[in-house]
Amino acid sequence: ILNVEQSPQSLHVQEGDSTNFTCSFPSSNFYALHWYRWETAKSPEALFVMTLNGDEKKKGRISATLNTKEGYSYLYIKGSQPEDSATYLCAFKPGKAGNMLTFGGGTRLMVKP
Amino acid sequence: KAGVTQTPRYLIKTRGQQVTLSCSPISGHRSVSWYQQTPGQGLQFLFEYFSETQRNKGNFPGRFSGRQFSNSRSEMNVSTLELGDSALYLCASSLDPGTPRGYTFGSGTRLTVV
Numbered sequence: 001i002l003n004v005e006q007s008p009q010s011l012h013v014q015e016g017d018s019t020n021f022t023c024s025f026p027s028s029n030f031y032a033l034h035w036y037r038w039e040t041a042k043s044p045e046a047l048f049v050m051t052l053n054g055d056e057k058k059k060g061r062i063s064a065t066l067n068t069k070e071g072y073s074y075l076y077i078k079g080s081q082p083e084d085s086a087t088y089l090c091a092f093k094p095g096k097a098g099n100m101l102t103f104g105g106g107t108r109l110m111v112k113p
Numbered sequence: 114k115a116g117v118t119q120t121p122r123y124l125i126k127t128r129g130q131q132v133t134l135s136c137s138p139i140s141g142h143r144s145v146s147w148y149q150q151t152p153g154q155g156l157q158f159l160f161e162y163f164s165e166t167q168r169n170k171g172n173f174p175g176r177f178s179g180r181q182f183s184n185s186r187s188e189m190n191v192s193t194l195e196l197g198d199s200a201l202y203l204c205a206s207s208l209d210p211g212t213p214r215g216y217t218f219g220s221g222t223r224l225t226v227v
Contacts, residue, residue, distance in 0.1 A: 034215060043117075044156075044203070046215020089156065098168040099144050099207050099216065103156040 006104035020076045021107040023090030027071035031095040039086040080111045117219035131192040134222045138206030145187040150201040
């Protein structure tokens with residue numbers, strides 16, 4: 001059974017604060033690490049797909065890093081805005097055929113205006 | 114471009130009944146995966162279909178089954194429903210199986226078993 005863990009489970013920040021979350025995953029049989037944002041009453045939306053050790057991806061104020069050797073990824077949000085409020089999910093894809101993701105429990109971010 | 118369409122959006126069933134959920138992927142996407150989300154367990158992988166074949170299966174009992182049609186539309190079926198099957202069921206479609214791209218999710222079907 002693959003174990004993907006995210007911390008913290010929830011986070012309350014003020015508008016303008018910068019924040020970061022952690023995702024830990026198995027360091028063996030790695031193929032890809034996905035990050036998704038899931039807003040209430042919407043579908044999960046892909047943020048990043050990371051495959052190489054040392055990868056850094058950026059999308060506006062959101063960025064992510066990847067360390068496959070030690071099995072962790074960080075997601076950073078710079079200058080949080082209320083519209084960033086959502087659950088952020090990471091998902092591990094092992095190196096086998098097909099599309100099968102093991103998701104972490106998510107980090108629920110609430111940004112207060 | 115139409116997104117991933119799941120029907121129905123909401124469903125209420127009685128214990129012991131069976132249910133069929135439908136997922137139409139983005140046009141051209143051949144891989145469809147199904148996930149179950151419950152408050153205590155988070156998103157859990159059910160199964161994945163590609164070109165009408167089940168390619169991967171999660172750790173769920175045999176009451177959960179699925180299929181994929183030649184147009185890539187997929188259905189999942191749950192027989193002999195239990196209260197614990199109450200959940201949000203999401204499907205996700207992908208253009209290139211095995212290629213590291215983000216998946217596109219549907220809005221889900223919320224199933225309540227009473």
